[in-house]
Structure formats: C-alpha cells, structure tokens
C-alpha cells in the first residue's frame with residue numbers, strides 16, 4: 001500500500017545522467033538460464049511452449065488473486081480474475097503435433113541461496129523471478145519434488161514455523177502446497193533474518209524436472225501469496241547501507257544477479273531509467289512502443305518485465321500487427337498465439353519506452369524451426385491475453401537477454417524504476 005501512495009504522485013518517466021553505480025557492499029550472484037523451448041536439433045518444442053504458457057497464465061492469475069487479497073482491489077483495467085488455464089485444452093487445440101521429448105538436461109538454472117545458519121544452512125538453486133514475490137523451496141517432507149535440496153525445519157535452529165499453509169492450483173489440475181516458515185536467508189553476503197518463505201510438500205509435476213529447486217520472487221509485496229515482505233524488501237530494510245537496486249544480466253555467459261548496485265563491467269553507456277507506470281505489484285512500465293525493422297507498429301502499451309517467464313507475450317491483436325509487418329510470417333498455432341517467420345530473414349523486433357530502441361537479437365527471437373528443414377522459425381513473441389488488461393504485454397527472458405536491466409526499488413521519496421543499458 002505504501003507503494004501505491006509513492007507511485008501515483010510521480011508517473012512521469014525521467015532520465016538523469018549518471019555514471020554506473022558502485023557500492024562496496026554490493027554482491028554478485030552467478031545465475032544460469034536455459035531455453036527449454038528449443039530442442040538440440042534446433043526445432044521448436046511445441047508442447048513445452050504450451051506448458052510454459054499455461055504456467056504463465058496461472059502465475060498471473062495467482063498474482064491477481066494475491067493483489068485482490070492483499071490490497072482489496074484489482075489492478076487498473078482488470079475487472080475479473082480469469083479462469084484457470086487448462087493445459088489439456090491448449091494441447092488439444094494446437095494445430096501441429098510434435099513428439100514430446102524431455103530434454104532432461106540437468107544443467108544449472110537459477111542461482112544459489114542459503115537458508116538456515118552455520119552448519120545447519122543449506123544451498124538451494126532458485127529461479128530469480130521479477131514476476132512473483134514469494135520465496136519457496138522444496139520441503140524435506142516432499143515426496144514428489146525430485147532430487148533437490150530440501151528444507152528440513154528440524155535441522156535449522158533459526159527456523160520458526162508460522163503455523164500457516166499455502167496452496168496454489170495449476171491449470172493441469174495439480175497444485176503446490178506446503179507450510180510457511182521464517183528463517184535466515186542469504187543470497188551471497190546479503191543476509192536477511194526472519195524471511196518468510198514456503199517449504200513445499202506437494203509440487204506441481206511441472207516443477208519436478210526443473211533443476212531449480214525453488215523460486216525467489218523479486219516483485220513487490222502486493223503480489224505476495226504469503227502476504228509477507230519479499231526477500232529484497234527485507235534485505236534493503238535490514239541492510240541500510242545497501243543501495244536499493246539490483247542489476248540483472250541474463251546472457252550466454254557470466255549471467256548474474258547483482259544486488260545493491262549495478263555491475264559497471266556488464267554494460268556500456270548510460271542506464272535509461274523509466275518510472276513504473278503501476279503500483280499493482282509488478283515491475284511494469286507504460287508508454288511502450290513495439291517496432292519492426294525500425295518502424296513503430298504498436299504504441300502506448302503497458303509492459304510487465306518478468307525474468308521468470310521465458311518468452312514475450314502481447315495482446316493477440318497487437319502481436320498480429322507486429323507479424324503482419326514481417327514478410328513471410330505465418331500463423332503457426334492459432335490457439336496458442338504462435339507465429340513463424342522465415343529463419344533466413346529474421347525481423348528486428350524492438351521495444352522503446354524513452355529515447356532508445358532495445359532490439360531483440362535474431363538469436364533471442366528464434367525458438368527453433370517449426371519442423372526440421374522447414375525454413376520457418378517460431379518467434380519468441382506470442383499472442384496471448386494474460387488477463388491483465390487489453391494493452392498489457394509481458395516481456396520475459398527473450399527480451400531481458402538483450403539488455404542489462406536495473407531494477408530500483410527506490411529510496412524513500414523516490415519512485416521505483418526500471419533501467420536498461422547496452423550489454424558490454
């Protein structure tokens with residue numbers, strides 16, 4: 001709620017010249033990301049893309065439910081909570097059939113955090129997610145959480161049971177549920193005491209094959225399912241000498257979450273900062289324009305910046321306008337809003353909020369060939385109504401991999417903002 005007050009008074013974008021921020025107490029956490037949507041033979045993994053879409057839809061459905069519960073209202077332009085997205089229906093609705101291949105690639109994904117103290121502490125691999133606000137990890141009493149580090153409250157002397165449970169239902173009918181604890185949580189040297197988190201005792205099958213053992217949400221308290229302050233908010237409150245900023249680099253090599261500042265070696269030039277357009281709990285920027293090969297095609301829309309989502313989604317009519325400007329583009333799967341374009345002549349799709357155009361590289365746009373040798377590649381921008389309003393896009397890793405991104409929670413008196421800079 002304090003965010004609401006802080007934000008509505010200052011919604012004008014601003015841009016101030018400054019040099020990269022350096023803070024001696026800032027920390028860098030190496031992270032790894034994988035693109036599960038492209039198979040090793042460079043074809044598109046259609047079923048996996050539909051699964052992820054259903055997860056995204058239900059993630060935002062849960063976010064809306066949390067916002068309504070935490071703030072007593074829905075975001076601007078949202079009138080209803082959408083129904084659960086049904087995986088079976090979307091899989092049946094897809095036009096093409098591709099065999100389901102589980103990559104089962106156990107390479108790392110996410111970054112390490114520790115929970116507990118001293119010899120009682122354990123290392124968890126988590127996905128850093130700007131599109132949610134809770135921390136959850138597998139519980140030692142989970143039967144179906146796969147082979148991952150698990151939290152055992154009896155092994156941590158600093159663990160405090162909050163005598164609460166949580167339960168999230170997914171579109172495939174499965175649910176994740178568990179108990180709520182507080183304990184000491186550390187990301188590098190950034191250590192928070194009394195961090196509320198969920199230890200999951202029943203996990204959705206969606207997560208079982210995901211090497212990440214949990215999620216650390218970097219969003220705002222309004223979207224918290226546990227109705228408690230997210231890790232970063234606690235970190236910035238408890239470590240007053242830490243700059244209330246984190247930088248994210250999602251790239252092929254040296255990906256990192258940098259807490260307490262920005263890594264000046266990871267980007268060049270200035271960081272173009274833009275004040276958030278909404279205080280609903282998301283990292284959301286307004287006034288966006290989408291361009292194809294340098295020509296503006298859709299303007300004045302909202303964008304939610306989500307590191308926990310793989311690709312980019314826009315309202316189906318907006319996305320149709322984008323692909324209409326791409327020679328050779330075709331609808332690939334109408335039900336699921338997927339389009340293809342000629343692999344040999346990829347368009348340059350870019351987003352613009354202020355002065356700069358931030359382009360998606362050909363590599364980051366390409367989710368793989370529709371079929372081996374087809375010459376058509378599936379684009380990492382799909383049409384999908386997310387239930388967040390008719391002009392809201394969701395920009396995931398396919399966008400974030402092209403930029404250095406800087407998320408500023410804001411010192412008292414200044415508004416939260418997101419900045420983008422050119423990767424070094």
Ligand SMILES: *[C@@H]1O[C@H](CO)[C@@H](O)[C@H](O)[C@H]1NC(C)=O
Nearest residue numbers: 016017018021270271273408
């Ligand atoms: C943008 O914000 C970041 C983080 O607060 C700051 O380090 C940077 O200097 C700002 N950029 C400009 C151009 O003011």
Ligand SMILES: *[C@@H]1O[C@H](CO)[C@@H](O)[C@H](O)[C@H]1NC(C)=O
Nearest residue numbers: 076077277278286302389391
């Ligand atoms: C709400 O909808 C109006 C009309 O479409 C639009 O101008 C405005 O940007 C939207 N606001 C948000 C926060 O989505």
Ligand SMILES: *[C@@H]1O[C@H](CO)[C@@H](O)[C@H](O)[C@H]1NC(C)=O
Nearest residue numbers: 086087088089092171172173
């Ligand atoms: C999902 O859709 C399928 C096919 O339309 C239907 O059989 C099934 O009952 C639905 N499941 C849920 C949980 O709504």
Ligand SMILES: *[C@@H]1O[C@H](CO)[C@@H](O)[C@H](O)[C@H]1NC(C)=O
Nearest residue numbers: 030031032108110111112123
């Ligand atoms: C996480 O920690 C484990 C050891 O506990 C290490 O093997 C792994 O490389 C670390 N992963 C990352 C992404 O830092």
Ligand SMILES: *[C@@H]1O[C@H](CO)[C@@H](O)[C@H](O)[C@H]1NC(C)=O
Nearest residue numbers: 106145146147148149150211
């Ligand atoms: C579980 O993980 C441990 C440590 O990473 C490894 O040694 C073991 O082989 C794994 N077991 C299975 C069944 O994957």
Ligand SMILES: *[C@@H]1O[C@H](CO)[C@@H](O)[C@H](O)[C@H]1NC(C)=O
Nearest residue numbers: 160161162163164180181182
């Ligand atoms: C949880 O319940 C136990 C047993 O009733 C109690 O000792 C403990 O104080 C409770 N924890 C909290 C955070 O209320």
Ligand SMILES: *[C@@H]1O[C@H](CO)[C@@H](O)[C@H](O)[C@H]1NC(C)=O
Nearest residue numbers: 165166167168169175177178
């Ligand atoms: C969670 O919710 C689902 C659906 O409402 C229900 O089937 C399940 O029993 C619940 N689990 C727990 C642990 O409350």
Ligand SMILES: *[C@@H]1O[C@H](CO)[C@@H](O)[C@H](O)[C@H]1NC(C)=O
Nearest residue numbers: 160182192193194195234238
């Ligand atoms: C953590 O919680 C305990 C017990 O509720 C309290 O004594 C302590 O001051 C809290 N620590 C912080 C840093 O908030």
Ligand SMILES: *[C@@H]1O[C@H](CO)[C@@H](O)[C@H](O)[C@H]1NC(C)=O
Nearest residue numbers: 027028254256263264265266
């Ligand atoms: C900063 O970024 C550079 C370039 O990506 C990298 O080599 C370095 O390890 C990063 N981390 C820190 C703490 O400087």
